[in-house]
Amino acid sequence: MAHMKDRYFTPGPTELLPIARTEIERAIRENICSISHRSKQFEAIYAESVSSLRQLLTIPESYSVFFLGSATEAMERIIQNCASQRTYHFVNGAFSKRFHTIATAYGREADKKEVDLGLGFDFDKEEIPRGIELVCITHNETSTGVQLSPHEIARIKERYPEMLLAVDVVSSAPYVEIDVSKVDCLFFSVQKLFGMPAGLGVLIVSPAALIRSEQLASVGSYHSFKELRQYAIQHQTPETPNVLGIYLIGKVAAFFLQQGMQALRTETEKKAKLIYNFAEKSSYLKPFVAQPFRSQTVICLSCSEDANDVRARLKQEHFYVGSGYGKFKDNQIRIANFPAHSQADVADLIRRLGTST
């Protein structure tokens, strides 16, 4: 019997990009995992990866690019390095809440504006209290499939230039078109749209955030912005890093650039539309999120039957989708729509979602 390929539409980890598979094999052949992280060979890999990321995300030269262990680590480093007392969080799901929880755990006075799950924010109408040092936003709330406007996020910086702005783009980069020069800390990990094995976080930091970090007394140890930067300018990291991940991200970024970002975005929107259109007409599924907040990259659907049964049925056909988050476990599914998911795979998934039993 022919072995059927497993398809992962889970929102991270997820299907690997074919280029990631090929490059993992090449990396092993070329002993990338055995070279010293203090060698010229590593420095060249690091420099190439950062250069591709700068091009991919249009990162200004004055901004630093740091490699960390995860996106969750990035949240913690941002809190430590950018605020000594007061932070402000826009909370609409599990990941934005995690950012707030970390600030509280570090003893910061963490204020928040919280809305119901499935909702977003109209930032042009939001008022942020004076005296806040750091504003934290999750661009794409993976737990509920809510996506916010990157243009509105960028305008926050114009209205509140004295505050630092941190934006989580973990489940939307590089699809999201955000003006990096209007953000102080932008971060993501690689097991979502980059289609790579987990275990690498990328944090992009503005000159203003670096200065703030230098003014604060307690900014952590080996991953303080200052320490990270001292190594970054030599194309190194303070610790022995995820060398394979740093190698791969350069190859994946170069692949995206070669494909063209416009094509990647158009394709993403086309696939999202296929899924949402299908769900609108389905007898047992419907989109959880209303416009204008519907995510293009993580699609959350409410099920009128037990979502565990829906997932079990798909699993029998070797298709894996995400469960609903937290209290929505039994009545939602979440479908990742990342570059690793081809239009043909999406069409196949839709066919298998078919009708309810």
Ligand SMILES: *Cc1c(COP(=O)(O)O)cnc(C)c1O
């Ligand atoms: C997955 C995810 C995270 C956490 O990423 P880790 O790499 O597991 O730390 C944070 N924010 C969002 C929006 C995510 O989707």
